[in-house]
Amino acid sequence: MLLSRSELGGCGILGVGIWLAVTQGNFATLSSSFPSLSAANLLIVTGAFVMIIGFVGCIGAIKENKCLLLSFFIMLLIIFLLELTVVILFFVYTDKIDKYAQRDLKKGLHLYGTDGNIGLTNAWSIIQTDFRCCGVSNYTDWFEVYNTTRVPDSCCLEFSENCGLHSPGTWWKAPCYETVKIWLQENLLAVGIFGLCTAMVQILGLTFAMTMYCQVVKADTYCA
Numbered sequence: 001m002l003l004s005r006s007e008l009g010g011c012g013i014l015g016v017g018i019w020l021a022v023t024q025g026n027f028a029t030l031s032s033s034f035p036s037l038s039a040a041n042l043l044i045v046t047g048a049f050v051m052i053i054g055f056v057g058c059i060g061a062i063k064e065n066k067c068l069l070l071s072f073f074i075m076l077l078i079i080f081l082l083e084l085t086v087v088i089l090f091f092v093y094t095d096k097i098d099k100y101a102q103r104d105l106k107k108g109l110h111l112y113g114t115d116g117n118i119g120l121t122n123a124w125s126i127i128q129t130d131f132r133c134c135g136v137s138n139y140t141d142w143f144e145v146y147n148t149t150r151v152p153d154s155c156c157l158e159f160s161e162n163c164g165l166h167s168p169g170t171w172w173k174a175p176c177y178e179t180v181k182i183w184l185q186e187n188l189l190a191v192g193i194f195g196l197c198t199a200m201v202q203i204l205g206l207t208f209a210m211t212m213y214c215q216v217v218k219a220d221t222y223c224a
Helices: 003-022 039-061 066-092 094-109 118-130 139-144 176-186 188-223
Strands: none
Touching: 039 066, 039 139, 039 188, 066 094, 066 188, 094 139, 094 176, 118 176
């Protein structure tokens, strides 16, 4: 049951990723250094990977195949250890990650509104509108992009055509990076619960796979 849910979950994630890729382009592609690192691509890769692992586990459980069960256990263990490593490195190098992310996001602003970057353009427009912010660290970040005192229309307090050409008094002043960071910190409990639930599911999957593997080994030894 746990394995079939894992496979269904993978199908769901893959479906959402394909839908985002088809309808929204490379939505949430904010990084200029990693243009392929979009929400759609991440969901597609994650969904496909989860499906493959779930499929291996399901076949291994149905056929009571030692090789497939052990493969499922090893793949799940590698993913779990990688996730744990990423979390530890994130907390250890938080300051460096902050500086790099802000620098990379500012570089990405120069791609706003250019051909082939509809995903980045949409992502910035949505973030600035929903979070009521402008620019990475300040609305003046956009001055370097346009080479003039101007911001995208999504920075305006009241949206209208070419409102980004008006005076700074009509724009959002909050920096987007800090605003989104504060929002994430305020929702840290929900993120933590999600991460804990994910870890628990993976640990249960590891336990189930190893338990079944041991049972199959014992059964083979008994039959022999």
